[in-house]
Amino acid sequence: MRADNTAHLRSAAHRRSALAHDRAEAAFTDLQARNQPITVAGFARAAGVARSWIYTQPDLLERIHRSHELAPKRPRPSIPTAASxxxxxxxxxxxxxxxxxxxxxxxxxxxxxxxxxxxxxxxRVSPSKTPPTTQNHSSEATQTD
Incomplete structure (x- = not known):
C-alpha cells in the first residue's frame, strides 16, 4: 500500500497560493504607486499569475473594483474635427x-x-550542356568478330 502524500501536496499547494498572493499584493502596490489603471489582465501580467486565478480571489477582485471607483475620472477624448x-x-x-x-x-x-x-x-528547349552520350562497346565488339 502506498503512503498517503496528500498532506504534502496540500502543503505545497498552500505555499504556491501564498507566494502568488504575495506577488499579487506587491504588484497591486506597484501599480497604485505608478498611478496605472488596474485591470484584471494588467494586474495578472504584473503579478505573474493567471487571470483565472485572480477571479478565484474575491479579496483581490474587490480591490481591483474599488480602485476603479477611487481612480480619478479621465476626460473623454474630444470629438475629432473634420479634415479640411x-x-x-x-x-x-x-x-x-x-x-x-x-x-x-x-x-x-x-x-x-x-x-x-x-x-x-x-x-528547357536547348540546354547549354548536352548530356554525355553512352556508347555500347559490346555491340562493336560483336561486329568485328
Missing part, C-alpha cells in the same frame, strides 16, 4: 503619386518575370 478640403486634396495627391509609383514598379517586375520565364524556357 486642403488636407483631403493633399491626401488624394499623395495617394495618386503612390499609385503611380506602384504601377511603375509592377510594370518593371512583370518585365523581369517575363525575362526570367524566357530564360527558363530557352534552357
Amino acid at each position: 478640403d486642403a488636407s483631403w486634396q493633399r491626401r488624394l495627391e499623395l495617394a495618386h503619386t503612390r499609385i503611380a509609383e506602384l504601377t511603375a514598379e509592377n510594370k518593371q517586375l512583370r518585365h523581369q518575370l517575363a525575362l526570367a520565364h524566357g530564360h527558363l524556357r530557352s534552357e
Whole structure:
C-alpha cells in the first residue's frame, strides 16, 4: 500500500497560493504607486499569475473594483474635427503619386518575370550542356568478330 502524500501536496499547494498572493499584493502596490489603471489582465501580467486565478480571489477582485471607483475620472477624448478640403486634396495627391509609383514598379517586375520565364524556357528547349552520350562497346565488339 502506498503512503498517503496528500498532506504534502496540500502543503505545497498552500505555499504556491501564498507566494502568488504575495506577488499579487506587491504588484497591486506597484501599480497604485505608478498611478496605472488596474485591470484584471494588467494586474495578472504584473503579478505573474493567471487571470483565472485572480477571479478565484474575491479579496483581490474587490480591490481591483474599488480602485476603479477611487481612480480619478479621465476626460473623454474630444470629438475629432473634420479634415479640411486642403488636407483631403493633399491626401488624394499623395495617394495618386503612390499609385503611380506602384504601377511603375509592377510594370518593371512583370518585365523581369517575363525575362526570367524566357530564360527558363530557352534552357528547357536547348540546354547549354548536352548530356554525355553512352556508347555500347559490346555491340562493336560483336561486329568485328
